[in-house]
Amino acid sequence: MTAIARTEATGGTLDPEFMQWQTSLPIDIRLLEVDCRGSIAHVRGQQNAGLLTPEEAAKMVCALESLPSRVADGSVKLPDEEDVHMAVESWLHQEIGPLASKLHAGRSRNDQVATDLKLWSRAAVAGVRQAVANTLQAAQAWSTEHGQLAMPAYTHRQVAIPILARLWIDAALTQPLRRDCALLDTVDTELSLSPLGAGAIGGTTLPLDPQFTAADLGFRGAHKNPLDAVGERDHALTLAFVCTRIGLHLARFATDVVELCADGLATLSGAVACGSSMMPHKRNPDLFELVRGHAALRQGELTALLTMFHGLGSGYHRDLQLDKQNLFAAVDGVTSCLAMIGLGLQEMTLRPQACIEALRRGDAIATDLAEALVQDGMAFRNAYQCVGRLVARQRSRDRRLVDLTAEDLVAENLPTTLLNHLDVEASAKKRGARYT
Ligand code: ARG
Numbered sequence: 391m392t393a394i395a396r397t398e399a400t401g402g403t404l405d406p407e408f409m410q411w412q413t414s415l416p417i418d419i420r421l422l423e424v425d426c427r428g429s430i431a432h433v434r435g436q437q438n439a440g441l442l443t444p445e446e447a448a449k450m451v452c453a454l455e456s457l458p459s460r461v462a463d464g465s466v467k468l469p470d471e472e473d474v475h476m477a478v479e480s481w482l483h484q485e486i487g488p489l490a491s492k493l494h495a496g497r498s499r500n501d502q503v504a505t506d507l508k509l510w511s512r513a514a515v516a517g518v519r520q521a522v523a524n525t526l527q528a529a530q531a532w533s534t535e536h537g538q539l540a541m542p543a544y545t546h547r548q549v550a551i552p553i554l555a556r557l558w559i560d561a562a563l564t565q566p567l568r569r570d571c572a573l574l575d576t577v578d579t580e581l582s583l584s585p586l587g588a589g590a591i592g593g594t595t596l597p598l599d600p601q602f603t604a605a606d607l608g609f610r611g612a613h614k615n616p617l618d619a620v621g622e623r624d625h626a627l628t629l630a631f632v633c634t635r636i637g638l639h640l641a642r643f644a645t646d647v648v649e650l651c652a653d654g655l656a657t658l659s660g661a662v663a664c665g666s667s668m669m670p671h672k673r674n675p676d677l678f679e680l681v682r683g684h685a686a687l688r689q690g691e692l693t694a695l696l697t698m699f700h701g702l703g704s705g706y707h708r709d710l711q712l713d714k715q716n717l718f719a720a721v722d723g724v725t726s727c728l729a730m731i732g733l734g735l736q737e738m739t740l741r742p743q744a745c746i747e748a749l750r751r752g753d754a755i756a757t758d759l760a761e762a763l764v765q766d767g768m769a770f771r772n773a774y775q776c777v778g779r780l781v782a783r784q785r786s787r788d789r790r791l792v793d794l795t796a797e798d799l800v801a802e803n804l805p806t807t808l809l810n811h812l813d814v815e816a817s818a819k820k821r822g823a824r825y826t
Contacts, residue, residue, distance in 0.1 A: 392469070394476050395499070409472070414711050418474040420718060423458040424509035425474050425502070428586060430454050431606040432497055435587075439597040441496075446489055453485045454478070473711075474506075475499045496594040497586065500620040500706040504585035507714065509607065511625055514721045515577050518629075521728040522571050522636070528732035529563045540818035541655060541745040542754055549752025552814045554822035555740055562646050563731075566639035573632045580625035584609035588616035591705045620706040623699060626717050630695050633720040634688040640727050641685035644678035647738060651675045654744050659737040677734045681727045688723060691716040749814035750792045753781055759791065762811045763804070776804060 391409060418425075430451050437447035457478065460466035469484070471477040476499075482490035537556030542549040584607055587593060587600030593616040600612035613619035650656035658675055666672035694716045698709055749755070756777050763773035777791075780802060784790055792814070796806040811817075 391471055392476075392480050394479060395472070412472065414473045414714070415468075415471060415477060417715050417718070418503075418506075418711075419468070419477075421474050421503075421506040421510055421714075422461060422468075422478070424506045424513075425478055426454045426457050427509060427607065428502060428505045429478060429493065431603040432586060433493065434606055435598050435603040436492070436495060438599065438602050441596065441598075442492060446492070449486055449489060450482070450493065453482060457481065473499070473503075475502050496589065496596040496598045498588075498590035498620075500590050501585045501588040501616075503710075504588070504620050504706075505607070507623070507717075508581045508585065508609075508625065511577070511629055511717070512581050512608075514717075515574050515581070515629065517725060518633070518636070518721060518728075519571060519574055521725045522567050522574075525728045525732045525735075526564060526567055528735040529559050529567075532735045532738070533559050533564075536740045538819075539740050539742050539745060540749065540815040541740060542748050542752060544649075547649070549748060549754050551757060552749050552754050552818035552821070554818050555745075557822060557825060558646070562643045563639070566642075567636065570632055570636045570639065573628075573635070577625055577629045577632060580628055582610040583613050583619070584611070585613050585619035588613055588619035591617055591620055617705050621702070621704050621710075623695070623710065623713055626713055627692075627695055627699070630688075630692045630717060630720045633724040634685075634692045636724050637685035637688035637727060640724075640731055641682040643731065644675075644682040647678045647734070648675045648682075650740075653748065654741065655748055656738055656740050658734070659739075662734050662737040677730055681730055681734075684723050684727050688720055691720040691723075746814055749818075750790055753784075753791045755791050755812055755814055755817060756781055758811050758817045759808055762808055766805060766807075776802065780804070 391413075393403070396404075433442065433447050433450045433454070436442040437444060442450070457466065461468060466481070468474075468477040469480040471480050479490065479493055482493060533556045537554060537559065539555045540552050541555050541558060543551045543553040543558065584600065584604035586603045586607065587598055593600075604610075604612040647656060651658060658673065658677075660673070662677045663673040664676035666674065695713060698712060698716075702709060759780070760770065760773040760777045763776060764770050768776070780794065780798070781791060783798070783802075784793065792812045794809065794812065796809065799806050799808055
């Protein structure tokens with residue numbers, strides 16, 4: 391490692407063990423592409439300010455433009471430096487010689503890393519948005535195939551009411567993910583101002599124009615305050631929160647699927663079901679359980695970020711170096727979980743007959759019967775008691791509401807027309823008609 395960021399004033403050489411420990415290169419190497427882009431904008435800004443000749447700028451831009459693909463194809467190995475910013479600067483020295491010493495004029499790694507993170511996050515938000523769109527499409531395809539089937543809606547994990555499967559998938563996945571997607575717009579807004587030019591904390595005295603580099607990098611404008619620009623990571627918090635909330639929504643959906651499978655109402659194909667190393671009969675919903683487990687990781691990453699920021703005063707602090715691993719993990723994790731849920735949906739089918747059986751066995755038609763009596767003129771509370779009595783009678787004889795006969799109803803002084811309201815599928819369709 392070189393000592394680019396050390397002077398006589400810093401003291402002697404760094405302890406090698408500490409030097410190794412404090413390096414972020416293995417993690418922030420992921421910022422290489424955006425770091426080069428930021429540096430290119432900065433070089434153009436320097437040329438614009440008359441600090442570099444067009445020839446000097448062209449030479450630097452040309453080298454910086456070539457770097458990411460050369461690292462990717464293995465033809466360049468980045469110097470072993472403390473972080474990606476230093477590694478790029480150090481490599482530039484090797485590549486173009488002393489001209490590279492002009493690169494860092496008017497900037498600091500503090501505005502550099504803040505800019506990198508925003509550029510990276512901009513692409514990350516687009517990636518999460520696309521992953522959500524793919525999962526929504528899988529939900530739509532599932533709904534087209536299974537949406538008209540009747541299935542139980544549960545309250546307290548007890549069979550409650552017959553519903554159409556399209557309402558379940560819509561509630562369990564589509565609506566929550568759409569709301570999450572809308573939150574991503576907020577992250578985009580928080581990413582819209584460029585930190586470049588904020589320097590270490592107080593901007594620069596050089597005639598560099600932050601608006602110029604902001605436009606070059608596709609930001610809506612430049613930062614308003616250099617202290618804030620280098621010290622704030624609100625966009626990272628919001629993005630981690632969105633990832634956490636998506637994770638939570640996927641986890642809740644996963645629980646529904648695990649329970650539907652446990653109840654025999656849904657089956658997974660062998661493409662996504664796991665076996666047991668001991669029990670030969672198993673077909674387990676591991677995909678959904680892992681997605682649910684991932685939600686805990688998202689909460690951990692969000693909590694780590696919140697806790698990390700909470701002790702910091704304004705401006706840059708080295709703690710902030712550790713934000714990246716949490717943000718990267720949150721984005722990677724949620725993207726992979728969204729893809730897995732999309733895959734799981736393709737491999738999950740409802741078992742229509744088992745659903746109907748569950749509805750019949752669970753007396754899911756009870757509320758329909760009470761409402762039929764209301765339609766006939768009975769007060770709801772009385773109808774509710776009458777049907778409750780019917781359920782109790784039937785259960786005491788080990789029967790269900792759907793087994794009611796005309797004699798049972800006559801014996802309770804109830805109209806035999808109730809027999810027309812025992813069809814659980816018809817109930818699901820009738821209720822579903824309101825929510826198209
Ligand atoms: N590797 C550092 C980070 O990711 C770069 C900024 C270092 N700045 C500093 N003042 N030491 O945050």
